[in-house]
Amino acid sequence: YEWTTEQRYASYSTYSKEYLADLRKKQANSRWHLGYHIQPLSGLMNDPNGFSYFNNEWQLFYQNFPYGPVHGVKSWRHIASPDLLHWEDRGEGLMPHEPYTTQGVYSGSAISVGDRLFIMYTGNVRTEDGGRISTQLGAWMDKDGNIEEIPEPLIAHQPDWYTGHFRDPQIIHQNGQYYAILGAQQESRTGRILIYHAPKPEGPWTLQGPLDFGYDNLGCYMVECPNLAFVDGKVALLFCPQGMDHNVFDYENIYPNVYLIADGIDWANGRLINPGPLHNVDEGFDGYATQVVNGPHDETYSVTWLGESEVKDVSDTEGWHGCYSLVRKLSVAGDRLVQTPVISGAEGDAFSPVRAKLGLQECIRFNLTNASHFVATVGDGQESLQLTVKDGYATIDRSGVPSTEPEIYGSTRRMKLDDDAHELALYLDRSCFELYADGGLSVLSGRYFPTNPDDWQLTIEDAKDVQVSGVHLRTIY
Numbered sequence: 001y002e003w004t005t006e007q008r009y010a011s012y013s014t015y016s017k018e019y020l021a022d023l024r025k026k027q028a029n030s031r032w033h034l035g036y037h038i039q040p041l042s043g044l045m046n047d048p049n050g051f052s053y054f055n056n057e058w059q060l061f062y063q064n065f066p067y068g069p070v071h072g073v074k075s076w077r078h079i080a081s082p083d084l085l086h087w088e089d090r091g092e093g094l095m096p097h098e099p100y101t102t103q104g105v106y107s108g109s110a111i112s113v114g115d116r117l118f119i120m121y122t123g124n125v126r127t128e129d130g131g132r133i134s135t136q137l138g139a140w141m142d143k144d145g146n147i148e149e150i151p152e153p154l155i156a157h158q159p160d161w162y163t164g165h166f167r168d169p170q171i172i173h174q175n176g177q178y179y180a181i182l183g184a185q186q187e188s189r190t191g192r193i194l195i196y197h198a199p200k201p202e203g204p205w206t207l208q209g210p211l212d213f214g215y216d217n218l219g220c221y222m223v224e225c226p227n228l229a230f231v232d233g234k235v236a237l238l239f240c241p242q243g244m245d246h247n248v249f250d251y252e253n254i255y256p257n258v259y260l261i262a263d264g265i266d267w268a269n270g271r272l273i274n275p276g277p278l279h280n281v282d283e284g285f286d287g288y289a290t291q292v293v294n295g296p297h298d299e300t301y302s303v304t305w306l307g308e309s310e311v312k313d314v315s316d317t318e319g320w321h322g323c324y325s326l327v328r329k330l331s332v333a334g335d336r337l338v339q340t341p342v343i344s345g346a347e348g349d350a351f352s353p354v355r356a357k358l359g360l361q362e363c364i365r366f367n368l369t370n371a372s373h374f375v376a377t378v379g380d381g382q383e384s385l386q387l388t389v390k391d392g393y394a395t396i397d398r399s400g401v402p403s404t405e406p407e408i409y410g411s412t413r414r415m416k417l418d419d420d421a422h423e424l425a426l427y428l429d430r431s432c433f434e435l436y437a438d439g440g441l442s443v444l445s446g447r448y449f450p451t452n453p454d455d456w457q458l459t460i461e462d463a464k465d466v467q468v469s470g471v472h473l474r475t476i477y
C-alpha cells in the first residue's frame with residue numbers, strides 16, 4: 001500500500017481518535033513489540049531529538065508521524081527518564097502547524113537554560129511548486145513540560161548560495177556563547193555543516209561559516225544531523241553525509257552515519273583541531289541520525305535511530321516503523337568512540353543459553369579468550385539470525401529471517417575485532433539486535449522480524465573454546 005504525497009501531508013485533524021487508538025493497540029500487541037528498547041506508540045519513529053538533561057531527568061523527543069508507517073507530517077513526542085533506560089511517555093511535544101511547520105517539525109536539540117529547557121529545531125514547509133522552506137525555530141519548555149513556541153524564526157532562511165536543505169540545529173553553550181551547528185547543502189549540491197553563534201538562545205543568531213572538520217570534499221550532497229560530543233577531553237563529530245563518495249569512506253547502508261574524533265574545536269576559526277579518520281557509528285544495518293547529549297557532569301550519551309529513510313520495514317504491515325538503540329555511554333579510545341550500552345536495571349536471571357529456549361529478550365555473552373572461530377545461530381529451525389566469528393571479524397547474517405528490504409540493503413554486515421578482543425555481547429529484543437565487542441569498541445545493530453519470536457534457541461558450531469553465558473532482560477515497555 002503506497003501513500004500518495006497528498007495523504008502523507010494530510011493534516012492530523014483528518015484522522016479520528018478511534019483510528020489512532022487502533023494503531024496504538026496494534027503496536028502494543030505486536031509480536032515485534034520491544035521489551036527494553038524505545039519504540040513509537042504508533043506510526044513512524046525517526047530521528048531522536050532534543051536529548052537533554054533538565055529538571056533532574058533525561059528528556060528526549062522522538063520524531064513521529066503517528067498515523068502510519070510513512071514519512072508523513074512529523075511531530076515531536078516527548079518522553080523522559082530517570083536513568084536512560086526506563087522512559088515514560090509525556091505526551092505531545094512539538095506539533096506541526098502553520099506557518100513554519102506546516103509540513104513537519106524537523107530535527108533539533110535542546111539545552112537547559114536556567115529553570116527552562118530551550119529547544120532549537122527546524123520547521124519544514126513545502127511549497128506548491130515542490131520547493132522547500134526551512135526555518136530554524138525556538139521554544140521554551142518549563143518544569144511541568146509546557147512548551148511555548150517563539151513565534152518568529154531564530155534563523156529565517158539559509159545563507160546565500162545554499163538550498164532549502166538546511167536543518168537539524170544542535171545548540172551548544174560554551175565560553176559564555178551559544179553556538180549552533182546545522183546540516184546544509186550548497187547550491188553546487190555539496191553537503192556542509194554551518195556554524196552560527198548568538199549571545200542568548202533566542203538570538204540574534206549570526207552566521208559564522210562552514211565548519212572545517214578536515215575533509216574538504218566528502219563527495220556528499222547533504223549533511224544531516226551534525227552533533228558535537230565533548231568526551232574525555234576530546235571532541236567527537238557525529239554526522240550523516242548523504243551520498244558520501246565510497247572512495248572517501250566505504251559504507252554499506254544507503255545513508256551513512258559516521259563520526260571522527262578531534263583534539264578540540266577552535267570556535268573562533270570554525271575548525272576542528274587534528275580531526276582523525278572517519279568511522280561508522282554503528283557497523284550494522286539500520287543506524288542513523290545519532291543524537292548525543294552532553295550531560296551535566298561531563299558525561300556524554302548517544303541514542304541512534306534504528307531505521308533509515310525511504311525504506312519499507314516488515315512492521316509497516318502493522319502500521320508502525322522504527323525504534324531506537326539502547327542509550328550508549330560514550331568514551332574515547334585513540335581515534336575511536338567506545339559506546340557502552342546503558343542497561344543496568346533491566347538484567348534479570350542468568351541462564352545457560354546453549355539449547356535453552358530463548359524468549360528473545362536476552363543478552364548472550366561470548367567469551368572469546370581462546371576462540372577465534374565459531375558460528376552461533378539463533379532461530380527456530382525455520383528462521384534464523386547468524387553470528388560468525390572468523391578471521392578477526394564478527395559477521396551478522398539476517399538473510400534467514402524477514403528484515404528490511406534485503407534486496408537493496410544486503411543481508412550481512414561485519415565488524416572488525418581488535419586482536420585482543422575478548423568478549424562479544426549480543427542483545428536480542430524480539431525485533432532488534434545489538435552486538436557489542438568489548439563493551440562497545442565496535443557496535444553492529446539492526447532490526448529483524450521473526451514470525452515466531454517465542455520459539456527461538458541458540459546453537460553453536462565449531463566452538464570448543466568459546467564460553468557462552470546468558471542473562472534475561474526484563475520487560476520495560
Ligand code: FRU
Nearest residue numbers: 047074106107167224225289
Ligand atoms: C534525518 C532527517 C533530518 C530531518 C528529519 C525529517 O532522518 O531527514 O535531516 O530533520 O529527518 O523527518
